[in-house]
Amino acid sequence: MTLVSIDHGRCRRDGLCSAVCPAGLFENDPDGFPQFLADGDQRCIRCGHCVAVCGFEALQHVDLPLHQAPIVDRRLQLDQAALDQLLQARRSIREFKSEPVPEALVKEAIEAARFAPSAVNRQPVEWLVIQDPTEVRQLAGLVVEFLRGVVEPRYAAYIAMWDQGQDPILRSAPHLVVVHAPDDWSWSTVDSTIALTQFELAAVARGIGTCWAGFLMRAAVGHPPLREALGIPTGHSVTGALMYGLPRYRYHRIPPRQAARVTWR
Numbered sequence: 001m002t003l004v005s006i007d008h009g010r011c012r013r014d015g016l017c018s019a020v021c022p023a024g025l026f027e028n029d030p031d032g033f034p035q036f037l038a039d040g041d042q043r044c045i046r047c048g049h050c051v052a053v054c055g056f057e058a059l060q061h062v063d064l065p066l067h068q069a070p071i072v073d074r075r076l077q078l079d080q081a082a083l084d085q086l087l088q089a090r091r092s093i094r095e096f097k098s099e100p101v102p103e104a105l106v107k108e109a110i111e112a113a114r115f116a117p118s119a120v121n122r123q124p125v126e127w128l129v130i131q132d133p134t135e136v137r138q139l140a141g142l143v144v145e146f147l148r149g150v151v152e153p154r155y156a157a158y159i160a161m162w163d164q165g166q167d168p169i170l171r172s173a174p175h176l177v178v179v180h181a182p183d184d185w186s187w188s189t190v191d192s193t194i195a196l197t198q199f200e201l202a203a204v205a206r207g208i209g210t211c212w213a214g215f216l217m218r219a220a221v222g223h224p225p226l227r228e229a230l231g232i233p234t235g236h237s238v239t240g241a242l243m244y245g246l247p248r249y250r251y252h253r254i255p256p257r258q259a260a261r262v263t264w265r
């Protein structure tokens with residue numbers, strides 16, 4: 001069985017499917033119609049570019065049916081200035097309201113994130129969403145347990161804050177999202193970081209405040225009890241985490257950042 005079939009009645013022989021296929025899996029038949037290569041089934045990365053670029057529904061891909069590929073709505077114009085402001089005005093939020101974030105909004109942000117690019121389109125990222133603030137607090141406690149065993153003077157202040165009833169680890173955030181991915185995939189960290197960044201931006205656009213949970217990410221690697229409490233499956237590692245909640249405060253300015261260090265050639 002071939003993965004891709006071409007409807008000659010619909011195909012305009014414009015060569016677009018062939019042009020965009022990253023693996024070069026099309027050739028032209030003698031009549032100029034695209035033809036999927038005989039070994040294409042093994043080499044196809046299921047990126048769906050061939051399906052998505054055809055404006056005439058002339059191409060069917062067994063694993064990527066048209067009914068699962070929504071039409072791009074051209075009326076939704078991307079406002080460049082608004083997007084640039086979203087990117088610059090996003091802040092790490094460390095003060096949250098106690099009111100919970102509606103689950104539906106988080107689902108939407110994950111939906112946006114699952115379209116993130118991933119190496120060879122492997123899409124290796126798995127999500128763990130911890131909605132219970134008590135559990136988030138317990139996880140922060142396990143991170144502190146880990147920090148107590150690490151000889152780094154800068155951690156002492158954080159441990160002291162925790163001992164005084166503050167939470168410098170997960171900032172008393174009500175919720176936490178953790179991503180994990182397979183150990184046997186060399187792009188797991190990169191793919192996860194891109195996906196979580198996409199989640200973060202989609203979350204900000206929905207009024208959710210987020211902050212990368214660096215301490216927890218470190219502890220998830222070095223402290224098995226935390227890994228166990230998270231329930232990370234064997235063969236996977238934590239590749240990213242964000243605390244999130246509804247922001248308590250609003251920022252009025254975009255703080256300065258270093259000028260980009262760019263070499264133009």
Ligand SMILES: Cc1cc2nc3c(=O)[nH]c(=O)nc-3n(C[C@H](O)[C@H](O)[C@H](O)COP(=O)(O)O)c2cc1C
Nearest residue numbers: 090091092093094168169171211212213214215216
């Ligand atoms: C990988 C990574 C780990 C981070 N870990 C923490 C953390 O554990 N706790 C925290 O309060 N902020 C953490 N941050 C947030 C940074 O401190 C923050 O991005 C930086 O100060 C710039 O502020 P901004 O995000 O508001 O622009 C982390 C950020 C990144 C990218």
